[in-house]
Amino acid sequence: MKPRKAELLLIMVTLFWGSSYIFMKMGLDSLGEFNLIALRFGLAFILAAILFHKRLRSSINLRTLKYASLLGLLLLGVFTCITFGLQTTTMSNAGFLVALTVVFVPMLEVLVFRKKVAPPQIFGTVLAIAGIGLLTLNGSLHIQPGDFLCILAALFYAVQILVTARAVKSCDSLNIGILQLGFAGGYALVLSAIFEAPSLPSSMPGWIAILALGILCSACGFILQPVAQQYTTPTRTGLIFSLEPVFAAFFGYWFAGEQLSLQGYAGAALVMLGIVASELLGKMPADSHPLRGLKKRRAHL
Missing domain, CATH: 1.10.287 (Helix Hairpins)
Incomplete structure (x- = not known):
């Protein structure tokens, strides 16, 4: 794959992730927060597991499962904070604040x-x-709870990135990526059963939100990202991913009238x-x- 094609794929992934905020807002109109996360990552895991079932069956081991369970828990923390945060902040704010992950990663490396x-x-x-x-x-000089939760989501995501960097040194990166989706969805399903009443979407916008989040934002995003990153530099990848809050602000303005x-x-x-x-x-x-x-x-x- 040529670098330009790989970078176009990464821009498409970033566009998907930027659009996820509007889809989460749509889904929350008819679903509980943990229910939404469970459906999103459950669907993504099922699709990815079907697509790569041979690789999953042949190379799963206990170390991979341990790392995937931890990464799934961190992923749950990221999206729990974002999902609850969107209740009291705008999509534009959420996008820019979650993008602070890029700043938090080197800070955590120092600490x-x-x-x-x-x-x-x-x-x-x-x-x-x-x-x-x-x-x-x-x-x-007060901060909205939603803004604070989105900053916390960026911190969780930074930890998740650092743990992933350690995990892929001894485990299959694609398997970890797929399994963490399953663990995140499973944890969210348990929490939904405890605090909510798990259900399927009851409206067309709810179904659109779940399908878009599960297929485009999660399954495609987590599969295309590691594939495309092999053919470009980490610096260019990071700069492309920094477009996510711009896309989030665009979707917030275009579809929700946020300014x-x-x-x-x-x-x-x-x-x-x-x-x-x-x-x-x-x-x-x-x-x-x-x-x-x-x-x-x-x-x-």
């Missing part, structure tokens, strides 16, 4: 693994935090700048970083 953080990532984090303040704080205030647009811009700074500048080789290159040239003068 947990004692890795050194690059100056551009510090700069990106400061920009993102300023953007969060503008996006979420009202005149009385950000001037303060909100400023906050969204700062979050995007922080994400791009962390993702692009933070991964530059030492010699190619513009500031370090300038110092090196001065040393030769």
Whole structure:
């Protein structure tokens, strides 16, 4: 596969993920939060398991199941926070706040693994935090519960990414990706049985939401992502994924009439700048970083 085709696939995946917020809003009109998550990931798991049943049967082991169960739990945390968060925040806010995962990953690497953080990532984090303040704080300096939950979702997702990076070193990445969908759906079904009354959608918009979330946003997204990523660079992948909140804001404006205030647009811009700074500048080789290159040239003068 040529890099350009792979990147077009990644843009399509990002478009699916950006649209997921409007579909979650649609589904919540007729389904409970855990019920929605259970149907979404249950459907995605069934489709992916059917498609890759031979590979699943031949290479599943206890280590893979352990990692998949943990990743499924983290995935449940991500989407529980997003789903409940959408009750009290906009799709635009949710998209930009969940995208903070890109900033949280290097922060957690510093705190947990004692890795050194690059100056551009510090700069990106400061920009993102300023953007969060503008996006979420009202005149009385209070944050909406939904905004806080979406920030928590980004933190869960960052942990999930770090655990995945560790898991794929000793397990089949595709199997882990498929099995975590099944575990996430199973956990959500149990919670739905305890706190809700599990049911199928009772309206056409509900069915559309579940089919779109299960097939496009989850099954296709989780299958196409690792396939396409093999043919492009991690930096370009990260920059493409940073388009998710832009797509989320577009769908929120187009289908739900959501508009950000001037303060909100400023906050969204700062979050995007922080994400791009962390993702692009933070991964530059030492010699190619513009500031370090300038110092090196001065040393030769």
